[in-house]
Amino acid sequence: MRVCVYDDDRVGALASDSTIVDLTDLVPGHTPADERMNALIANWDAVKPTAAERVAAGGGVPEADAVLRAPQPRPRNLFAAPVNYHKHQQEMGGDAGVYVGRQILTAEVRKGFLKAATSIVGPDGAIELPWEDRRFDHEAEIGVIIGKKASRVSTDDALDYVFGYTPLLDITLRGEEDRSFRKSFDTFTPIGPYIVTADEVDDPEKLDFWLTVNGEERQKSNTSYLIYGIAKLIEVYSEVMTLQPGDIIATGTPEGVGQIVPGDTVVLTIPEVGELTMPVVARA
Known part of the structure; x- marks a missing residue:
């Protein structure tokens, strides 16, 4: 459904x-x-x-x-996995990465961070970039919606706690600020237009997805390449805190992240889940 x-x-x-x-x-x-x-x-x-x-x-x-809005506008918690694809790790650090010369640590070390739930926006809105002198990037991700309270669940049981899945964009300010700050601006977590219930997704650990900007493909991958898969993320996060019905987990982005500017149109396609189209504008 x-x-x-x-x-x-x-x-x-x-x-x-x-x-x-x-x-x-x-x-x-x-x-x-x-x-x-x-x-x-x-x-x-x-x-x-x-x-x-x-x-x-x-x-x-x-x-x-119908005016379709964010399908989950107010989760109690919005979790995100940092650097959860090896090729994304490679493009962020090293000699030619976004953060030149840095050793970029993956989700195996960093585990996760929290984004502000108020950063959520739906397909009825837009990605609003607040500053002209800073770089902002797109990150294509799968949004996992928790279906029932989950505390210290195992990887084997974790997917039983999923309500559904939705396309999710993690918009990111590049710089030295903390991740939670750089990713929590209003409109920096577009989701939607639907949540597809878990029973309609054959295998969430093998989902194809891709992202285009103005029709140009920039990211393309499959959740089978995740360092921490969806079930593993639920196990790790539920060990620390009790996940609540409606909580969202952003699973991390693959390689190909790039800058967006006002006037762009970003489209994230997950064939089994849906397609999210978001315009990019300057904040008024």
Whole structure:
């Protein structure tokens, strides 16, 4: 199933007739608008049969007429894996890397960092670059949405705790500031347009994906090249803290990261999950 947030922050799903059917009544009425997806995910086992019936029946808002927003606007935690592909490690450091002469440590050492949840933006928005005199890069990633509380889970069991997957861009300011600062600007975590539930993804550890800027391919890889795979990331993070329904893990980016500037259009394609298109603008 492909679930989303649309129009006036309603939660819905893409139906078989290419309409968006409303699922908002399946979450408690007192739920704040930006918490509705968290509530839907937390209660998914109970509401899934009703949601499936509505998806089969269709008759909702035509997809072309709906305003699709970030499908998970307010996770409690937004985790990110640093340098989780070996070829990305190579392009960041060494004699010709972005950080010339540096030894770049991978996720095996750095493990992870937190981004501000307020950096999330959906396909209804844009990537807003705040400064003209600094370099900002695109990073293509898979977003993993946690489905239930996970504490000290093993790699073997980890994928049982996944609700779904979404295209995710990790926009990055290059420089000497801490990672969390450089990656937490408003609009620096575009996601969407849908979360595809885990039961519709055959093998998340073998997902093809690619990124283009203005039609030019810059990144192309497969999650099988991850240093820490999706299950391993869940094991590592859940050993430290209890993951909550709706939490997002950004799995890391492969080689090919490059600068973006106002006027660019960035497109991330994950065939089994979806396509995210984001314009780049200067912050007003």
